[in-house]
Amino acid sequence: MQTETINSRPLSEIPKIYRVLSSAYGPMGWWPGETQTEVIIGAILTQSAAWTNVEKAISNLKSRGLLSFEALDKAEIDLLKSLIKPAGYFNQKAKKIKEFVKFAGKEFNFSIRRMEREDISSIREKLLGVFGIGEETADSIILYALNKPVFVVDAYTRRVLERHGIVKGALKEKYLNIQKIFHCSIPSTPENVEVYNEYHALLVNVGKLHCRKKPSCEGCPLKDVF
DNA sequence: CACCAGGCAAGTA
DNA sequence: TACTTGCATGGT
Numbered sequence: 001m002q003t004e005t006i007n008s009r010p011l012s013e014i015p016k017i018y019r020v021l022s023s024a025y026g027p028m029g030w031w032p033g034e035t036q037t038e039v040i041i042g043a044i045l046t047q048s049a050a051w052t053n054v055e056k057a058i059s060n061l062k063s064r065g066l067l068s069f070e071a072l073d074k075a076e077i078d079l080l081k082s083l084i085k086p087a088g089y090f091n092q093k094a095k096k097i098k099e100f101v102k103f104a105g106k107e108f109n110f111s112i113r114r115m116e117r118e119d120i121s122s123i124r125e126k127l128l129g130v131f132g133i134g135e136e137t138a139d140s141i142i143l144y145a146l147n148k149p150v151f152v153v154d155a156y157t158r159r160v161l162e163r164h165g166i167v168k169g170a171l172k173e174k175y176l177n178i179q180k181i182f183h184c185s186i187p188s189t190p191e192n193v194e195v196y197n198e199y200h201a202l203l204v205n206v207g208k209l210h211c212r213k214k215p216s217c218e219g220c221p222l223k224d225v226f
Numbered sequence: 227c228a229c230c231a232g233g234c235a236a237g238t239a
Numbered sequence: 240t241a242c243t244t245g246c247a248t249g250g251t
Contacts, residue, residue, distance in 0.1 A: 030232095047233040053249060054232090088248040092234080134234050154232055204232055212230090229251085238243075 013166055014185035017222065018195070021202040024221035028201035031144035036112045038067050039145040043137050044096050045087040056086035069110040073101045096132025103130045112145075120148050120188070135175045143200070149193045151182040152200045156207030163211050164226040 032051075033039035038058060045054045060083040061067050066075055081094040101110075107126065108114040115123065120142060127138040139152045153175055161170040161178070170178065182199070186192055210220035217223045 043232090046231090048231060048246090049233090049248075050231045050250070052231095056249090086248060088231085089233090089246050090248080092246055096234085132234065136233065140232080152232085156232070200232085208232090231248100231250090234246095236244085239241090 011181075011185050013226065014182060017160075017164075017166070017226075018186075018199050018202070020221050020225055021206055022198065025202055025205055028198060028205060030197060030201035031140075033144070035067065036145045037069060038062075040100070040141050041067065041072075041097060043140040043144070044100065044132060045084060045093055047089070047093070047132075047137060049088045053086045053088060057084040060084065060086070069101045069104045072097060073105055073110075092132070099131040100133070116146050116148075120150060123148075124150070139179075143193070143196055147193050149188040149190060149196055151179050151186075151188075151196050153178045153182075154200070154204065156204045156211065157200070159211045160203055160207050160222070164222055166226060 031039050031042070032055075033042055041061065042054055042058055045057050058067070064079075064083060066072055066080070066083065072080070077094050077098055080097060081090045084090050084093055084097075087093060103126075104110055104115070118126070123146070124138055124142060127133045127141060128135070133141075136152060136154055139150045142148050142150045143152055158170045158173070158178065161167040167173065167178070167181065182196075186195055186199075206220065206222065210216055210218075210222075
């Protein structure tokens with residue numbers, strides 16, 4: 001047994017936040033994506049981009065039949081750039097997608113099934129070795145595409161924890177340390193995949209509504225709870 | 227007009 | 240290790 005408290009607050013506040021947000025907003029239905037491959041490509045495209053713009057890019061790819069690893073691997077990179085343009089950073093992201101599918105081919109013979117057979121720490125390490133895949137994107141792929149229990153930490157997660165005084169210095173804290181707080185409170189087991197999925201979506205949602213620069217805490221379900 | 231969105235890599239000190 | 244900067248479109 002290790003960390004029982006976070007800044008002198010009981011660890012049980014993590015699941016409590018989840019309960020409050022869940023009853024306030026209900027099922028969020030993340031991640032939007034018809035296939036596992038689409039979720040993975042979406043995870044790369046959504047890096048520092050608005051989801052509405054990512055949808056346009058994915059729609060463009062889909063209409064050209066470019067949502068399979070094999071097709072993406074064969075496609076001209078300039079075509080790829082033109083199709084994903086709405087998602088922004090298209091030069092960077094086209095290269096990232098190319099590097100990812102090359103990795104998927106070499107390491108897993110373009111098979112998501114083979115990718116799923118890896119255990120979490122192994123696949124996470126491999127993903128982090130791919131150009132363009134950082135910690136959040138790697139964990140998003142593992143959770144939302146491969147359905148394995150890792151908690152995704154993003155900027156909103158940090159802002160919410162910071163704003164409500166749950167974790168002081170959350171904005172600066174290392175990714176794995178923030179993640180550990182959630183893993184210690186809600187164990188990384190297959191039964192909790194749905195909880196991790198929903199929890200991350202709920203944090204992004206409440207963050208968007210109430211945790212931007214201008215404090216608009218009015219109506220926030222977490223107001224006066226912590 | 228300014229600001230920012232479900233980050234990351236590369237460069238600098 | 241700890242900052243800083245470039246990457247780019249589209250909505251508010």
